[in-house]
Amino acid sequence: MVAQPTKSAWNQALLGWVLLVVGFGILFWFIASWWNQTEPASGPQKLLIGAGFLLAALGIAWVANQFVNTPNPVIGFTPAALTLLVVVVTAEALLRAYQVPPGLIPTPSRVLSTFFAVRDVLLQDAFQTVVLEALVGYLIGCGLGVFTALLVSRYVFLERGLLPYATVFSSIPIVALAPVLVKMVGIDWQSKAVIVAITVFFPVVVNTFRGLSEVSPLSLDLMRSYAAGEVQQYRWLRLPNALPFIFNALKLGTTLAMIGAIVGEFFGANGQGLGFRIQIEAGRFGFDIVWSAIIVASLIGIAWYNLVAWLERRLTGWHVSFR
Amino acid sequence: MMQSNTPNTHLPSSSLEVRPIVSVRQVSMIFQTGTVALKNANLEIAQGEFISLIGPSGCGKTTLLRLLADLIKPTSGTIQIGGKNPEEARKSRAYGYVFQAPTLMEWRTVLSNVMLPLEVMNFPASERKARAEKMLTLVGLEKFARHYPWQLSGGMQQRVSIARALAFDPQLLFMDEPFGALDEITRENLNLELLRLWRETGKTIIFVTHSIPEAVFLSTRIVVMTPRPGKIETVIPVDLPQPRTFETRELPEFFQIATEVREALRRGHGYEVTE
Amino acid sequence: MTRISPHLGPMLVVALITLALYWPLMYLANIPAAQRALDTGAALPCKTAFECATQLRSPVLPSPQQLWNGFRNLMFPLNSQSAIPLNALVTALETIVGLLLAALVGFFFAIGMVASRAFERSLLPWIVASQTVPIIAIAPMLVVVLGQYGVQGWLPKAIIAAYIAFFPIAIGVAKGLKSPDPLSLDLMKTYNASNWQTYLKLRFPASIPYLFTAFKVAMTAALIGAIVAEISTISFQGIGKMLAENSRASDVVAMWVIMLSSAVLGILLVALVNWLERLLTPWQRVRTAATPLPKQARVSERGGAG
């Protein structure tokens, strides 16, 4: 049921915006007044931060009701954006109020300024981690995965003999695989690409196989009635049917690839890479750089995922999940 | 214990004026999409009747039933169930509802599915099992109490859902195409069983169908509905002798009434016929 | 499932072929390294590169003999602080505690998302986005920070495992809570069921299969989280500690043994979830075999009419 915007709902939203503004006002006022302080704040001041957070959170809850049925994705994103803002600003205020040493937990503002200061280094790291390691490994792993799935779906013997292993192998923790592979292949980017390829390979095989084999028997009969050959059957029935499954694995693979590359670098890198940066800076309490590296990795991860999701929409727009 | 085992042996037509258990006055339902699902519907149903709602898809049968059950609210008009408004009636648990699909909970055994309403309604624990078992006997499934729904055929699942609707002994039973998805043979058997239940328990049943023979066979009266906008075209009484048996379908009156229903449906352009 | 699986034969053949290929591969990979070792004049108990290939300190691929010895060294005594069984147990416990913790928090988030569209609109984008982010990167930092506030021992590892397992569980449970079809919800409404009763009798039970599906994904993720957490701090126990130690000592054979053992650990943990699932959701249809109706059922379907 679509809720009709009633008068009281509008009043609630208005009150929500007021609460939001007051809450943010309190938080920003505190941050501004404590910008150069070195003392921890007093008890009442800490309570005030709590109150500011609660007011803003309550405000979001009421404002969000107005966006519940918004079809426009950008406008519909408003509550989420506000939530992030509240969390970040409250974190900043609390860290300043308790005077947490920046070596332990850096304030968001400090992370931002560090981010801009070290962005060149981080970009180099990102190139190594994402393009050389994650992307190369991803392409190899996905390509081999789809090829293997084609073979496995064609030959029953391979299905019975190989597929159970693929399922089992996907429950192996990559962290245990990483040190062995780094020792075997070396500390340069190739070893991480191999780790990534292996981690994305198994889910791609399992998913693609499911898509290729779970075609309706009636469609198979139809193809048979057209006297379609093996290749035609794959071209016109099995592969299109498998596309949504393949894309699910490809989307999952983007995350696995980033994790694989970063974890791989924990066990040996040639002095570059986001994982290497995170590891080394965490060890010497340079958490502002760690956070910056995480932000870079996150932005790339989200962008990559959405790129694949966009491709999926282009290619499999017919599928039920998009209706 | 069942409180209302007054058998439905006959139905004095005067009982209509005496005590309508369901009364629908000038009820309209317009959805937010603009669909006029029901327009100015009027209907009075007496205690103990077996009413069928018949009409092509989209003529508002389900909508009327959902209005009676307080699952949606009418745009205008008044509905009374046993002298109460639908919401009060729902809150006093006046009716049982059998949906088109069995809607059994797959994690519950057959027996505990029948016990579900009793649990929700806080019946004493000792009473629940006895009642549920009795209802399963009533629908002939006592041997399947420990099975899970997926182990039963579609017809058996629908019988479980009928037992579940009867478990808390409501006076009224709403059934929305309960046998729509079943094959003809199973459906005829279940029709006979349903009539037996109705005779033995004295319930009032409102039954949605789009099968003309089914409606004629089961009902004391047939409400013919037509689409665009959904409205009640006419109400046709069915004076076939009770109890009804397989032979009832062979009676000349049976065909007469079926023809009458068919013509009423045509009058409302229910079926696009070119003559 | 009492009869022998048709998979067994082909699986054995594949395993045998893999083993048969391993030997030549191992020689191929190790002989250059062995030759180099001989050329540098290292003190090796062997004469030819071919002989030395199975006895290198840091082989590219360890020989089966080396692996076997490694297993014997690292498995026993069972209760030794430096043997695999005890450390694997610690890691497994951290993972399981983390998973339960994640389930607890995940349930609250899921209920919030199902109960309030506003809550969902405000948080879901971040929960989804966080799945596309290498969460693991936060682990090393989180361990250090938690340690500063006195959270030490196995607890920070469990917390990190929980942190990583949280997202799939919250999403899975929310899906499960939303899974009842509209008719079932209508049914509860006709009973005049309270909100709480609808959760208790309908939504929670409906979400259990989804919870287990999420657990299977989350279990591997949580195990990785626990191991990374062990690696990133001073740990005294756990698979991660052993990995870190042997990685520093460059004991390649030991690393292989630990890798294989943690693979087994991962498989066992997922098997545990599968076993619990079968135990706790007896209503779930066995999908492998088409289950025929019980014999009685078919008979009385016909004889039902009275």
Ligand SMILES: Nc1ncnc2c1ncn2[C@@H]1O[C@H](COP(=O)(O)OP(=O)(O)O)[C@@H](O)[C@H]1O
């Ligand atoms: N929730 C709803 N929102 C909008 N339109 C609806 C809704 N429910 C039913 N309708 C429309 O109302 C009309 C009557 O529907 P219904 O009562 O389900 O018909 P039927 O007689 O087949 O049971 C149909 O045109 C249907 O599309």
Ligand SMILES: [Mg+2]
């Ligand atoms: Mg209907």
